Amino acid sequence: MTQVKSTTVLAIIHNGAVVIGADGQATFGHTVSKHNVKKVRKLFGGKILAGFAGSTADAFTLLERFEEKLQSYHGNMKRAAIELAKDWRTDRMLRRLEAMLIVANQDTLLMVTGTGDVLEPDYPLAAIGSGSMYAQSAAMALMKHAPHLTAMEMVRASLTITADICIYTNHNFVFETLQDEEERTK
Template sequence: MTTIVSVRRNGQVVIGGDGQATLGNTVMKGNVKKVRRLYNDKVIAGFAGGTADAFTLFELFERKLEMHQGHLVKAAVELAKDWRTDRMLRKLEALLAVADETASLIITGNGDVVQPENDLIAIGSGGPYAQAAARAMLENTEL
């Protein structure tokens, strides 16, 4: 069960996630790095889905960030366009959660780039649980 969650509060953003790689119900590896810093540490990104697919997408997304001088939204839209239209990329199965100092986005293989409500992102099979917990924390605490 992958869980990636991102919250933004008081001008700061964080992305965190679990570290398990599973095959069915079996944990194959317990320390996968599912959250990465990209583009000179100005962008943070996490993934849910196939590990090899996500690493490929991270590389492509970092190239898009470099092409667009770190502009997160432009890079995300360009990656989503390529992901949707390229026959090889369409086979990649992953979701990306990305954020910088100004925006938080979910990028999907369907070509969607979504800026979620309240800058709260939760993806992966554990996403709904993480989203509910994070929303409760944001609404009821100062954490």
């Protein structure tokens, strides 16, 4: 799997909530060019979350294609991700795109890469970007040792730790959330 050196995106499913968070930093080489890029989106009428790492223009192209696939497959996220990955790997133009995606619905997290991978992690969390291993480690520790925290608290704390360590990750976070109906009514 390609390691994208440009940001950190973290998604967690915990206690009926799905949260994707990302930092807002965009870099050009070794220079920070923007501090507040929105790298997470709600798709398919707010039922699916997506986050991206990598070249912004490439990621927007992939998000558009993923949305088209979601429409074609009536919101079937896994099928849409697999079809996107196939196109991404075989299409001459798409093959050159340098980005990764995390997509999530109420039940499932997927990482989608340009090498044709659609990975569903073993744990209910996924991270991509240059700070992904820091964020994933922090999130796993919080899930194991502080399960009383909300998904939002876990994502925020993990991204904060990551931003303290990774030079390609800043503290300007953006979050998107989904909650199941039962959790919303509590």
